[in-house]
Amino acid sequence: MRYLPHSDHERAEMLGVIGATHIDELFSAVPSSALNSFDLGLPAHSPEFLVEAHMKALAGQNHAGADGPFFVGAGAYRHHVPATVDHLIQRSEFLTAYTPYQPEISQGTLQMLFEFQTQVAKLTGMDVANASLYDGSTGTAEAVLMARRLTKRNKIVLSGGLHPHYRDVVKAYLKDDADLECLSASPEGQGDILDHIDEQTAAIVVQTPDFYGHLRNIKKAADAAHAKGALLIVVITEVVSLGLLEAPGALGADIVVAEGQSIGNALNFGGPYLGLLATRKEFIRQMPGRICGETVDAEGQRGFVLTLSTREQHIRREKATSNICTNSGLCALAFSIHMALLGEAGFTRLARLNHANACKLADALAAVPGVEVLNKTFFNEMTIRTSKPAAALIEALAKRGILGGVPVSRLEPTDASVNNLIVLAATELTTETDIAALCAALTEELA
């Protein structure tokens, strides 16, 4: 067993120092009926090459993104991650460090988190950001709870363009809550959440680009919310869009939540991802999650520590602002390195490239008989209506080696009106050959 350092001789010697003759004596507090009372029936330990073969066999049964044309988005996006990012996050000192509880010997992680918070604040146009949450969906639920604490009101309105998974997570967090209003899906981009704001509203939640790809008027939503004393929570699932679109903070958002996976992090079948959360400085003490702050050491040198922990569960216990006990440190590191490599120039260029490819995709799709592109506006993602049911169509494309997007019915199974809708995304990795292959396959399948 290559990970266990002791020889049997050393084990015996150590037991001798302890004053025991058998390891079971150290488990004497365990009721005898429960100690070693079973045969696990699990395989025995295995050499590295056999484990590797087993895992490769499992991986080989999946169709990877690079295996063919790929247009799947809807909250997770396939972008290129520079080799430098993955190399650096595998540095032992980053990868195998724990939460920076001892700041004097954790300055690498802490300075990185401070830089990450700065990047997120600049991207979103907000005053402050935390050091990451689990992901965008749980971050949205936390933002909703934060808005309730801030306004001391209860009503929450979720727009029909919010990612259905995010809506479902908020529903699970606020189980059976009569003050949660979920507007129905708005694939055409027509739904108007602004009519639902009243004096009891704590916050409205608006996603842009929304689940169907439409860009939303944040300024108008902010003004309407503020007029009734409510807050505006802006949700972003494709953070690359911020390279081209105006920052929500500049348009009046009060809390911005984003999924940060697009920058530095692979698709990973859904996780680990990272939640970005940014807000106004007067709301800091109601912001959930970890925060890193600047300070000085005993000699006056600049240094960083985790701070404002009096909001947290390890101090406030049942009075804590949330039960969150961790952040996505390593994913935040990957995000921060990739963002530093891009810089303003590279990030803007990346966003333009994504939008340009999406424009090409939209134009090509619009020319396919039996396909209607629903979006007038989009960043890198759009919704099409097809003349045949979408789920079967996506399966048929998959058999041809093309991952052609997400049938909306997979996320909204009870709404028959979305049965013929597909959400598709293009990124910088989408080629003209990919687009041509998709359109040719669609033309044949829809004929």
Next chain:
Amino acid sequence: MSMNNQGRPTGTGTSGFASTSGSSLLPNEPLLFEIGDTEHSGVDLPDAEISNDRLGGFERKMPLDLAGLTEPEAMRHYVRLSRLNHSIDSGMYPLGSCTMKHNPRLNEKMARLPGFADIHPLQPVSTVQGALKLMNELSHWLMTLTNTSAVALTPKAGAHGELLGMMAIKAAQEAAGQAHRTIVLVPESAHGTNPATAAFLGYSVKSIPARADGTVDVQAVKDALSPEVAAIMLTNPNTCGLFEPQVIEIAKAVHDAGAFFYCDGANFNAIMGVVRPGDLGIDAMHINLHKTFSTPHGGGGPGAGPVVLSAALAPFAPVPFVRKGADGLELVEHNEGEALGRITAFQGQMGMYVRALTYMLSHGGDGLAQAAQDAVLNANYIKARLGHVFSVPFPDYPTMHEALFDDSFLAGTGVTTLDFAKALIDEGFHPMTMYFPLVVHGAMLIEPTESESKQTLDRFCDVMEELALDAKAGNATRFTAAPLYAPRRRLDETRAARSPILKWERPVETLKAAE
């Protein structure tokens, strides 16, 4: 440049290259915003012509002001930052209850296979059968090791798992017409996340005091039980490093009262393969994959907190989950019956599932049991070696995975527990967990894990002993001034909280110069 009181040079600590501390091995690294430039980029991307944009007039008008680094600049910046961290690969990290064990690199290699890393959570289920098999296989290992009926893989961290487990309990009781159960019992030695979770779900928390021996008294639990109690949240092995000897009686009392037994499984690494929590009567328990199954914590996360469930709670597991269908494995993504709904987008921490299963297969069932035994052996060895110098608050039982001491040996020395921990940094060790659990005054909780060798444990014990004797001998300044040899001296945490600086701002002089 000035000198510190050990004659080592220190920087001015403000910014810029000039502030390197004079030692190439201990860089005083500027912020990336101080070395980067908005026109620098470490990524080459083609130009994109857009003749007819579809941004609808929402395009950005203000610059981002985001500094960029070229690739060589980025390599140096992050390599230099990395050298300011202590990590499990650079030295012992005996942080009790946080469990820093060796992170095998095979796990990393497997998680990066394109068939795992480059698959999308919403691509057709027919194209990800290998991923679903992996989730099924991991579930089998977790259910077998715990002897339970179901597992919910999706929680993103231990605390998230607790939340889900308690949600399942709440849903089960509501379904059974038991919504009047509004109290959750939590021993005072519990992790802070336990009461935070119960309160989050609207329960009122009733604290159960610890006995003088550090364990929970079954009679105290019985006295606290009533028809209003929904559940007990008990950590076992507990945060004092002790296995609760009356856990089966506690479970029976809780069940007899119609309540559920939530077990905080943060310390499952001490008993995996040796004791099955299902045999003890637990109804739900989260398992921190990063602690028990060696997935890396990366300076704060990602975590992963799958929850195993008893047969009574299995119907309330959240979506999504994997089950056998007509054409292979299928992913159940929407509520059927009483299920809880969804607590995160997508399928949870797949990358962590890959790492955890790789570790399980490498160890096998036999190796996992051996690892638990070695973890317990190591903790007891530390307790035996240091018990004559440090005070052991609960000597009645063997310790499990961690050795708990208190700071009574420091009485009258002028040295605090915190000072002692900081002195340990100067000796090359990450400090133990301090001031937790709260039931012990000045707690020092040491968890070596199974991956430390006897030689390392001996060196650690020698250093601990030497430090204790030095403190008792009156050499307080060695402790109160510590750390002297870390990248930073002691940091002012009060100042950070009183006047928070949470992001970098461009210095005012620079702004003026640019005007």
